[in-house]
Amino acid sequence: MATINKQKIVDSVPQKGFFGNPKGLFTLFFTEFWERFSYYGMRAILVYYMYYEVSKGGLGLDETTALSLVSIYGSLVYMSGIIGGWLADRIFGTSKAVLYGGILIMLGHIVLAVPGNLSMFFVSMVLIVLGTGLLKPNVSSIVGEIYAENDERRDSGFSIFYMGINMGAFLSPLIVGSVMNYSFHLGFGIAAIGMLIGLIVFVATKKKNLGLAGTLPANPLSQNEKKKVFTKLGIAALIIAAIIGITASAGILTIETFINLVGILGIVIPTLYFIFMYRSPKTTSVERSRLIAYIPLFIAAVMFWAIQEQGATILANYADKRTQLNFAGLEINPAWFQSLNPLFIITLAPVFAWLWIKLGKRQPTIPQKFSIGLLFAGLSFLVILLPVYFGGSDALVNPLWLVLSYFLVVLGELCLSPVGLSATTKLAPAAFSAQTMSLWFLASAAAQALNAQIVRFYTPQTEMAYFGVIGVASIVLGLALMALSPKIQGYMKGIR
Numbered sequence: 001m002a003t004i005n006k007q008k009i010v011d012s013v014p015q016k017g018f019f020g021n022p023k024g025l026f027t028l029f030f031t032e033f034w035e036r037f038s039y040y041g042m043r044a045i046l047v048y049y050m051y052y053e054v055s056k057g058g059l060g061l062d063e064t065t066a067l068s069l070v071s072i073y074g075s076l077v078y079m080s081g082i083i084g085g086w087l088a089d090r091i092f093g094t095s096k097a098v099l100y101g102g103i104l105i106m107l108g109h110i111v112l113a114v115p116g117n118l119s120m121f122f123v124s125m126v127l128i129v130l131g132t133g134l135l136k137p138n139v140s141s142i143v144g145e146i147y148a149e150n151d152e153r154r155d156s157g158f159s160i161f162y163m164g165i166n167m168g169a170f171l172s173p174l175i176v177g178s179v180m181n182y183s184f185h186l187g188f189g190i191a192a193i194g195m196l197i198g199l200i201v202f203v204a205t206k207k208k209n210l211g212l213a214g215t216l217p218a219n220p221l222s223q224n225e226k227k228k229v230f231t232k233l234g235i236a237a238l239i240i241a242a243i244i245g246i247t248a249s250a251g252i253l254t255i256e257t258f259i260n261l262v263g264i265l266g267i268v269i270p271t272l273y274f275i276f277m278y279r280s281p282k283t284t285s286v287e288r289s290r291l292i293a294y295i296p297l298f299i300a301a302v303m304f305w306a307i308q309e310q311g312a313t314i315l316a317n318y319a320d321k322r323t324q325l326n327f328a329g330l331e332i333n334p335a336w337f338q339s340l341n342p343l344f345i346i347t348l349a350p351v352f353a354w355l356w357i358k359l360g361k362r363q364p365t366i367p368q369k370f371s372i373g374l375l376f377a378g379l380s381f382l383v384i385l386l387p388v389y390f391g392g393s394d395a396l397v398n399p400l401w402l403v404l405s406y407f408l409v410v411l412g413e414l415c416l417s418p419v420g421l422s423a424t425t426k427l428a429p430a431a432f433s434a435q436t437m438s439l440w441f442l443a444s445a446a447a448q449a450l451n452a453q454i455v456r457f458y459t460p461q462t463e464m465a466y467f468g469v470i471g472v473a474s475i476v477l478g479l480a481l482m483a484l485s486p487k488i489q490g491y492m493k494g495i496r
Ligand code: GLU
Pocket: 036, 165, 305, 417, 440, 441, 444
């Protein structure tokens, strides 16, 4: 987008009014707060809904399939960001993308709120995947748009926004989880209401607070291109529909093949993305070097998110089956454990922000921070071995061990997650800057595609080996990254 347009957009946004930040941040904060409220609320009960028996209101799937499906779901939610980013960029602009996305998400939760079967679950999954792909990367892109090029408040804006994400993620498992034993559908209904509130906030305040931000596609398709693209998309949609129709009726398209397919896509898409960026004539040689530096960081991010996201699958299952839920006179709901990660994020994010400022130039480099992230992620799995080691595998585990595990992963998350997004924006070639948000989310997509494969090895008998092998793998990768970090730093060509 031309600079003049950028400045025009910034001028149309009231530059004060929300914690010293542009008023537009209020709209984006609450829209994303409610969207994450609905997403994480739904996700806190999803795995239980899938494997609880029908008599308890669940779908009665076997546990392994449920764990894989939740991972696939998480993977697709972030993978679809590429489509959402592209549509916003080339067709309708980020603001409309957020609006349409919010509507699809709400419809998805409504479908889940109506008692139904597995097919209804798949319909809602498609709606939420497409909706989140439209909303999530685009709402974050608008945050970037409301600040002038050199506005120093931008980082603080992103930190406030990140707090909004985690406040939504903290509140909803407590509320949605609490009604789960009464009715899963009521829980999904609450998620739908959350998204509705988000939509109302967005629609009611966007004109006043966001001005022109997000209203224009950054790189719109010309009339001619539109025709070509729509024809190609139409043909692709027909081919996909035909493949689904034929394979489903021939009995080849099972949940199993679907899980494998997404597993492959999770790896293939980012790989193609890298090759495409690397070979593009628009990429300069300095940018090529930075892309090389980004590859090990991306791999580290995949490993990190693979462990972090298992907090909602494997650890959720562990909370339900292996943990003493009657503790200190309290009846703990297993879904409440999902609030721990965002709670620790909210309380510790300011501490980390302070620490980085205090360390100034002595703070770890970007690759070193990623490496520390992996070490903590690995430790978060290894600590779970201790209670089994001391108490045997039959006894129920003290819930404080789980709390410790969620705490450790957050220490890693605060080293890797906020740094990761800004590192992506700095290391991605300028010609691809509009897609960097989706590029970063592809690490989470790949991680969960991988999870869908590895969660199959988790059984009560293999529990020790499972946590041990993954925990050690993360630590080994973290140490390798630490050793390589000066080299990676060199390839970053001055980026810090
Ligand atoms: N938990 C954060 C969110 O929901 C980060 C997601 C990610 O990068 O995977 O926004």
